[in-house]
Amino acid sequence: MKKLGTFFLKATKGLAIKEVVSINGQIDSKAAISVFDRGFLYGDSVYEVTLTYNKIPFLLDEHLDRLYRSARSIHMEFSFSREELIKDINNVIEKLEGDRQYIRVIVTRGAGEINLDPSAATKNNLVIIGRNLPEYPISWYEKGVSMIITDILRNSKRSMDPGVKSGNYLNNVLAMAEAKEKKAFDAIMLNYKGNITEGTTSNIWIVEGSRFVTPPLDAGLLGGITRKTLLLIASKNNLSVSEENISPERLKAADECFLTSSTKEIVPIISVDDCPIGTGTPGPHTKSLHKIYKKFVQESLKK
């Protein structure tokens, strides 16, 4: 799907619908938004991405809770109810074919006078993008991926809190650009103290012996839903798990390393800045945790 921007709701010639966009509750074949929308002008928006399994948006409540938290952090109120939001999401999922869907929910502060003052806009724009998501390359999981640590520091909590999932992602875009230039899968970003925060759209974990460690929220990162889920299910499975600050040196000396995200689940990291992690292959604890996670997903879907 290369030609985007003007094409969506692709259902030509009997092909499955691969993309559906809903704007303010209406399936919108133009998938366009006013240039006066503050999401476009300033990145004045919040968003969530969830993955469906068997057409069921996984941990939707958790994602919506975070969406509302993000909105509160930037003093944004929603001009629609949570029930309306869920209805619109389900409408997009229904319209799309395929069990495995990428669902992006974007809420902007709306359009208004061109003026930073948030009160210039009064009515949100709610954009839901649904797309069929092909399975990610199996090599990511079987062979692992290589990362870099970028010099671009993650936004500080005192400026633009990374805990807010907002439309201001240029910080991460630049980190990703550096990773791609260096032929890496993604970049790991540090905070002002020099500790690991997160990947550009993922959380980072290490394994030391049989102990799982991930940076604490106050390192300045997005509290990932998969991160939170793993902290819970690891404990339930009597795995040793802890939130601790991780320096780049500690990360590079770890036995295993991996990233987590709602869409990618658990991806082994086998090298950082060309330095192999552990054996330089996906580690047994990483694989084992991924199995536990997949089992948890399947059990959750049965409920």
Next chain:
Amino acid sequence: MKKLGTFFLKATKGLAIKEVVSINGQIDSKAAISVFDRGFLYGDSVYEVTLTYNKIPFLLDEHLDRLYRSARSIHMEFSFSREELIKDINNVIEKLEGDRQYIRVIVTRGAGEINLDPSAATKNNLVIIGRNLPEYPISWYEKGVSMIITDILRNSKRSMDPGVKSGNYLNNVLAMAEAKEKKAFDAIMLNYKGNITEGTTSNIWIVEGSRFVTPPLDAGLLGGITRKTLLLIASKNNLSVSEENISPERLKAADECFLTSSTKEIVPIISVDDCPIGTGTPGPHTKSLHKIYKKFVQESLKK
């Protein structure tokens, strides 16, 4: 003009056209952009705002130079020439009635796969918004305005350089929201060292005795075109002018204070955090500099 977002190119019933939007060289009555545009998804865009005097965009070359610098900083190339860009800007200015126009030029990285990797998009979207700009309230200039210093720190140069005029403005939106909540005109933002950087869309100056002082670029701020112009013309007029770090205490102890911007020119600041600056009225050096600036504008237009 309250009803935005779906209304533009307003030329009904013989009224003057108050708003014109051009997208990729075409006057676009829909003024809408794809939700897959990276400007909308990530704030992955750069922009400039210039004011026209007598329908002439003031210091356009300086603004375009800065637009290209901003783009280079985020590794964005333009899929159009500078000549085409100028032609499109002039087209918008011609279509709009009125001598005093607000011209906003936005260049996004374009639409593409939903993926932080900038290479996902290959063709920019160029959006030019032109609007009639009524004169600002005379009270701003005659009575001065009140500011706050916000606890929200300006993004650091090491994360998201404020010297890049990008679509990531939520940091400033939040500062402005705090200012409005406290009934102030705008907020002054500090850097990590606790020194003044800038207002949310302006540069900040103080006067000590007869000496003009503004923070240096490396404090982490946007190099304003009006700021640069004033540094030049102040020197030419044998005024003492200097770029120095300014702490909040120094600012509050100054004899005069003012802000500068391309659209607002020079606005006296008479109090900060409810602390009067100098006499608590617009100062003589501020007024005098504004006269010199206005004279410079008029002389530039004659050339």
